Amino acid sequence: MEMRHDNVGEVRRIVLVGRLDTAGVDVVETRFGAAIVPNGKNTIVNLTEVTFLASMGIRMLISTTRALSRKGGKLVMYGAGPGVRDVIETAALTEIIPLAGNESEALGLVG
Amino acid sequence: MAKPSQSKSDGVRSAAIVDGRLELVLNNRMAAIEDGRRCLVEFLAGQVLDEVVRHRLEVVFEELVSNTIRHGFAMHSDQSIHVRVEPRPGLVEFTFEDDGWPFNPLEVEPAEPFKSIETAKIGGLGISLVAELSAHLSYERLAPHAGQLGFAPRNRLVVAIAT
Numbered sequence: 017m018e019m020r021h022d023n024v025g026e027v028r029r030i031v032l033v034g035r036l037d038t039a040g041v042d043v044v045e046t047r048f049g050a051a052i053v054p055n056g057k058n059t060i061v062n063l064t065e066v067t068f069l070a071s072m073g074i075r076m077l078i079s080t081t082r083a084l085s086r087k088g089g090k091l092v093m094y095g096a097g098p099g100v101r102d103v104i105e106t107a108a109l110t111e112i113i114p115l116a117g118n119e120s121e122a123l124g125l126v127g
Numbered sequence: 128m129a130k131p132s133q134s135k136s137d138g139v140r141s142a143a144i145v146d147g148r149l150e151l152v153l154n155n156r157m158a159a160i161e162d163g164r165r166c167l168v169e170f171l172a173g174q175v176l177d178e179v180v181r182h183r184l185e186v187v188f189e190e191l192v193s194n195t196i197r198h199g200f201a202m203h204s205d206q207s208i209h210v211r212v213e214p215r216p217g218l219v220e221f222t223f224e225d226d227g228w229p230f231n232p233l234e235v236e237p238a239e240p241f242k243s244i245e246t247a248k249i250g251g252l253g254i255s256l257v258a259e260l261s262a263h264l265s266y267e268r269l270a271p272h273a274g275q276l277g278f279a280p281r282n283r284l285v286v287a288i289a290t
Contacts, residue, residue, distance in 0.1 A: 038160055038193050070186045071253035072193075082244050099182025106259045107252065111241040 017044040021051045027126055028052060028059040029119075032066050036073025045076050052080055056087030058126035060119065064095035069103045081113050094122035138162030140207060144170065149212040153192060155200045159208070160192050167212060174214055176290055183260045183288050184212075184219055190253040191223050191284065199227030199282070214290075218262060221286045224269075226279040231266045232257070263287035 017040035018033040030051060034040050052059050061077075063069075081091040094116040096104060104115055116122035138159035140152040149170040153159035167188055171181055192208060200206045211222040238255035241247045258264055265285045271278035 037189050038157070068182065068185060068189075070189045071256050074252055074256075075249040078244065078247050078249050082247070085244050098178050102179045102182060103186060103256065103260075107256055108241055112244045112247050 017041075019044050019047055019051065023057075024060070024119075024123065026057060027123060028055070028057040029062065030059060031062040031064075034066065035068040036066055036076065037068055037070055038072050040068075041072040041076050048076060049080050049083065052089075052091070053083045053087065056084065056089045058089050059084060059091045060116075060122040060126060061091060061093045062095050062119065063093055063100055064097070066096070066100050069096075069100045071107075074103070074107055074109055077109070077113060090126045092116055092122045092125045094118055136162040139166060142166045147214065149210075151208075151210040151212075153208040153210060155196060155204055155206045155208075157193075157196060159196060160189060163192060163210065164188060170212060171219075174219075176219070180219070180288060180290050184221075186260060187221060187257050187286055187288060190257050191221075191286070194253055195223070195225050195227055195230075195282075199225055199230055218287045218289050221284075221288075223284045223286070224281050226281050229268055229280075230282055231268070232284065233264065233266050257286065260288065261286050262289040 017035060020031040022029050028051070030048070032044070077093070084091050092114045095118060096115060104110060114125050116125055138154055138156050139162045140154050143150050149166065151163055151166055153163050164185060167185065171184060195208055206226050209224040213220045232254045235251060235254045237258065238251050239248055263286070267283050269281040269283055271280065
């Protein structure tokens with residue numbers, strides 16, 4: 017599991033690459049939180065290159081989004097492929113973390 | 128792996144294809160999740176399935192194997208999980224059998240719907256996800272019959288994913 021991050025204007029942009037399974041979350045969770053939470057910026061998370069998502073990955077997304085929201089920031093996911101999108105929708109994760117189709121939509125949602 | 132002959136790794140005690148079914152025996156190690164998944168993916172490569180169905184099958188495998196190893200077994204024990212994967216018309220059926228603590232996932236309270244990021248519960252998501260993704264889910268606790276020696280009580284979980 018890999019992660020890259022940069023900024024698009026005032027918005028934090030995270031790119032996740034690989035599998036958000038038990039092993040992948042173990043590898044990336046600390047870096048994911050550290051790249052997002054401390055500065056409290058609105059954040060977009062690119063899931064285009066995430067090839068697998070299960071409950072451990074959902075847990076990571078929720079806990080990081082919650083910590084960010086306590087600092088006043090928003091998090092929006094985007095670019096999920098069919099399998100990852102299926103799990104996000106089945107778990108109704110979009111009730112609490114928006115999922116956009118692409119980056120420009122995601123940027124629009126974080127304002 | 129795609130032969131009736133057996134292959135092994137840290138996580139996989141044995142893997143074989145018998146009469147078109149994948150038969151895996153997984154060790155009580157976290158490596159069983161990834162090593163077993165590789166066997167599953169290799170087996171499914173020979174099946175005509177769309178991307179969402181393949182992903183669902185991997186999710187069910189990951190959730191149930193990791194749940195058993197984390198919560199169903201004594202640490203460092205020699206316990207094991209037997210997994211059968213059987214493609215059938217319109218579905219793929221998993222049968223998971225383990226000699227761990229009794230655990231009926233049908234008795235697990237469904238995860239509460241998410242209402243806000245502040246109150247969202249993050250425990251118990253895996254079993255709820257399996258239930259939501261499955262077309263069929265059944266559980267039984269297998270006990271030895273009178274005089275049946277060497278048979279440890281087992282959990283048997285059957286999960287069908289529609290194709």
